[in-house]
Amino acid sequence: MHDLFAVSLQKQILSSIDFLKSKVYSEKTVKTYTGIWNHLLKYADDNDITVCSSELITQFAHFRYGIEDIFQPKTVSEKYYARFLLCLYDLSVENLWIIHRTYKLSKTFKTKPFTLAYDSYTSWLSTKNLKQKSILLKQQNIKNFLYFAENEQITNISELSQSTIQKYLETKSGLSNSTKSNIIITLREFFRCPEIARMLEVDLSMNLRVINNGRYEHIPSTYSADEIKQILEAIDRSTIEGKKDYAIILLAVDAGLRVSDIINLRLQDIKWDCNTIEIIQQKTGEFLMLSMTDALKWALLDYLMNGRPKDIAVNHVFLRSIAPYCPYISAGHYYKRLNKYFELADINRDGKHHGMHTFRHSLAARLMGDNVPITVISEALGHKYANVTMQYIRIDIEKLRLAALEVPFND
Numbered sequence: 001m002h003d004l005f006a007v008s009l010q011k012q013i014l015s016s017i018d019f020l021k022s023k024v025y026s027e028k029t030v031k032t033y034t035g036i037w038n039h040l041l042k043y044a045d046d047n048d049i050t051v052c053s054s055e056l057i058t059q060f061a062h063f064r065y066g067i068e069d070i071f072q073p074k075t076v077s078e079k080y081y082a083r084f085l086l087c088l089y090d091l092s093v094e095n096l097w098i099i100h101r102t103y104k105l106s107k108t109f110k111t112k113p114f115t116l117a118y119d120s121y122t123s124w125l126s127t128k129n130l131k132q133k134s135i136l137l138k139q140q141n142i143k144n145f146l147y148f149a150e151n152e153q154i155t156n157i158s159e160l161s162q163s164t165i166q167k168y169l170e171t172k173s174g175l176s177n178s179t180k181s182n183i184i185i186t187l188r189e190f191f192r193c194p195e196i197a198r199m200l201e202v203d204l205s206m207n208l209r210v211i212n213n214g215r216y217e218h219i220p221s222t223y224s225a226d227e228i229k230q231i232l233e234a235i236d237r238s239t240i241e242g243k244k245d246y247a248i249i250l251l252a253v254d255a256g257l258r259v260s261d262i263i264n265l266r267l268q269d270i271k272w273d274c275n276t277i278e279i280i281q282q283k284t285g286e287f288l289m290l291s292m293t294d295a296l297k298w299a300l301l302d303y304l305m306n307g308r309p310k311d312i313a314v315n316h317v318f319l320r321s322i323a324p325y326c327p328y329i330s331a332g333h334y335y336k337r338l339n340k341y342f343e344l345a346d347i348n349r350d351g352k353h354h355g356m357h358t359f360r361h362s363l364a365a366r367l368m369g370d371n372v373p374i375t376v377i378s379e380a381l382g383h384k385y386a387n388v389t390m391q392y393i394r395i396d397i398e399k400l401r402l403a404a405l406e407v408p409f410n411d
Contacts, residue, residue, distance in 0.1 A: 012092040036084040051174030052092040120195035141186040157199040221352040222362040234344035243307035247299040252359035259331045259356040288382040
């Protein structure tokens with residue numbers, strides 16, 4: 001599977017909607033497809049992705065629906081959402097329309113050498129201390145590359161060349177530089193895997209350099225202290241939903257928590273006696289301890305005492321306000337609520353992202369504006385390395401010089 005056309009995702013979706021209508025699907029069905037595809041479009045826009053690809057739908061399916069492998073969904077719910085996304089992928093990339101989709105067998109390689117190479121790589125990956133999500137994405141990247149090579153009539157790993165790699169990367173031209181960098185890094189790891197390296201006549205990893213991974217090409221969207229104050233003041237804290245929304249947004253504004261960590265925040269993570277929040281970060285698996293501001297502490301107390309459903313045997317802090325009283329499984333609800341407050345506060349969002357993550361960027365920018373050292377900002381955001389933090393903010397050279405300390409950098 002590989003991307004054939006560098007047509008914009010929005011055009012791909014519009015074309016796919018027209019296709020559905022041409023097949024005389026009901027208005028309700030078309031509306032359902034359109035709704036899910038529009039969520040995908042927003043996710044792609046937030047992540048600077050412009051075309052449909054296996055990488056995009058894999059990442060989105062995991063982000064929004066918790067699907068580990070969209071090409072092999074397990075539950076009825078996973079298969080339901082996977083169908084909508086795979087239909088768009090099939091129409092946009094493969095120019096196919098599969099009416100009755102089955103998931104009994106995953107796609108296999110045509111040649112035994114590719115199967116052996118892929119199995120060797122996955123075995124080698126299992127020896128690394130990686131999160132399952134990272135392993136799955138790396139495996140999918142290598143599958144896509146090997147499928148491409150097979151379509152190029154290559155039958156053995158030893159026949160791979162720099163030309164093959166270049167042609168494959170050209171099919172990824174519509175992806176963000178960050179996504180392309182991850183693909184390049186995975187390919188480099190693949191060619192350096194001992195078993196794979198022995199199959200090659202030359203070291204194909206040598207010229208796979210990430211010159212610009214896109215981390216500095218975009219100015220992150222941020223909002224001023226006044227704008228954030230307006231958003232918070234737009235929340236009606238006399239209601240149950242308002243109490244919950246206020247606490248959630250303050251966790252992003254004051255503590256800089258990622259939305260995934262807010263979703264998974266547990267009651268026992270709040271250390272009232274120490275005035276801290278202590279979690280294992282969902283994205284990195286690293287421990288993070290944050291001090292609570294007075295405003296955040298009282299917002300959490302107000303929600304827990306006066307907003308959260310009572311006598312519920314669930315440890316998650318934030319629950320649905322109506323039955324079933326369960327945790328949220330994706331960020332979709334949070335984004336919808338936040339957008340409501342952006343509108344109520346009449347905040348100008350033209351040309352700017354306006355998801356929960358912008359509050360992490362805004363916090364980093366405010367701290368930098370207060371001449372807080374990069375290392376301190378990194379610690380506050382739960383970053384292991386300072387250069388990751390520098391991706392979050394538009395760094396003024398003079399301010400960087402003022403804030404400079406001896407800091408660890410990852411290479």
